[in-house]
Amino acid sequence: MNDLSASPPPDQSAPFQRLHPLSIILRSMGTLGQNLFAIVVLHFSLLDRNFVHTGLAAAALIALVLGVTALIWSRFTYQVTSKEIRIKSGLLNRNNRSIPFDRIQDVSLEQKLVSRLLGLATVTLETGSGGGEDGQLDALSRVDAEALRDTIRDYKAGLNADAAPAEGQPTSEDQPSLFAMDNRRISIAGLFNFSFVLLAILGAVAQNLDFLLPNDYFDPRYWLAVLPGREMIDGFSFWMRIAGALAAIVALVAVGLVSGIVRTFVREYGFRLDKVESGQHGFRRRRGLFTLTDLVMPIHRIQAAVLQTGPVREHFGWHHLKFISLAGDSGGETDHSAAPCATLAEIDPILEQCAIHRTHSDLALQQVNPAFWWRGTIIATLLLAAIALGNGFLVHRGFLALPLLALPIAAVLFLNWRHHQYALTDSQLFIRSGWWRRRLTILPLRKIQTVDVSQSPLAHPLGLATVTIGIAGGTAVRPLMIRDIGLDQAMELRAALVSSQNRT
């Protein structure tokens, strides 16, 4: 394999390695699972329900998939040198990728249910470049995977890779964890993780299996005809109908709660956050019921801390701690969850490890301009009034009540305004936002990348401006913003933010 590389690798001694042979089976199973449906379809259509033919077709498919997967496996090699990892892959289009250890943001080990049975683990290396994961080794044996992770972790500290695992292992196992969640805590987290995913799944199933349902299942007229006499419903007393509606709502809420708890259990089961002392200091997070993930994030890669909560959760003192870095949790998350449901007393020690302080002696949160809510309210009212007038006279009188909707909108905007605050200390910027989804972002000033002061046509006449802070990580859709503060204030704030930049 070595003769293939155009430029000789810096460390010739490191051999090219293959993935674990069992990974062929692992990956074939995934492909076969996708093609199972095709076999079933074939069985009923082309093969005339002949079990022998179907069996032959299935055997041919299995042989084909296994062969191709084995071929791909044989052409996938990786080499770990002292500075970087090189991955060669591809059957026809050969791809030779090298990832310097310097650029790796974090390393995660993932074990799905099948890989756990086979003792394998998938290693994912994130560099934070745009397109998803950058290096994936699917899959190595658990021991090899951990050794690789330790090699990368120890690289920065200049430790010898051979010496590290012996003393690297006990530190994380024997020490008490920084934060862990027992089943009771996970249930609490699940209660606030209310979701209608289960309902959506049921809906999707119903839609896909609609050939099993009567033709007009989704047609209200069908129901009007089928229901045993509308008179019966009409005959119910007023209170009976109210009770029926309530029961429906309670059922909906119950479904939401249960699916929230189940989802949270699947994801967070056995949650444990440790500090990694050897090599590069970092956090190690393990969680998962079926799919085990084991993630190591170096502390110096952490850009900012986010404390999320809600009105009810905050009342009970629960917060969700997340870290923003260039890499994010799998499944489209942009941040790393570090403590899904914790009290502030539990969060403080975690933050202390990465030199972020939640409180400060002269922390004075400043409110943004009240125009934040009244401007929105006026616009909403005007819009609703226009619609109400237009439709009220042309369509139906009832539309004239539409402007009443402005009241809840105003209330929400007002509450959001009350909860939008910021504060600047000598080393950190605090931004609070949202009333329902409360976020407190704590950003060390040295992690700021760019600062924008922008004015929309609606803010400009009022002399207001919005400060947007560019950080490495987080969402591009909802960047870190301080909305609607005075232009002078914004300029001052930015000057303070940027001057602290140039000092470091």
Next chain:
Amino acid sequence: MAIRSLFLLGLAGEIVLLVQLGTSPGLVLIPVALLALVQVLVLPGRIYRRWGYDMGDEQLRVLRGFLWRTDTIVPFNRIQHIDVAQGPLQRLFDLSTLIVHTAGTHNSIVTLPGLATNDAEDMRETIKGHIRQDMI
């Protein structure tokens, strides 16, 4: 802007033809023509006047936008890499666009169009000296 106005006029003509406003095409065409005139005669000047930049000792400041105004500061030592780009029209007038990339997720690309090519290259050299390794 001129292209956008032509497009707008074309669209208006199309609507007139499609909807068959036969009797009074002016009802649509005149306001659209006015809008197009504003776009061609007034807006480019306003927008051009709002474009601005300031090369500080440690940071690049870029102002842009007429209705939606933005004022960006990028500290030099946060810049990851720099492009100097030139389109065919720009080449005709010896102009260039300076593009700086930061590691930020929001606003990671700050562009500054319409610089004289020499200036853009000088700025690139200045900024290059400040780029540091491994900031994140």
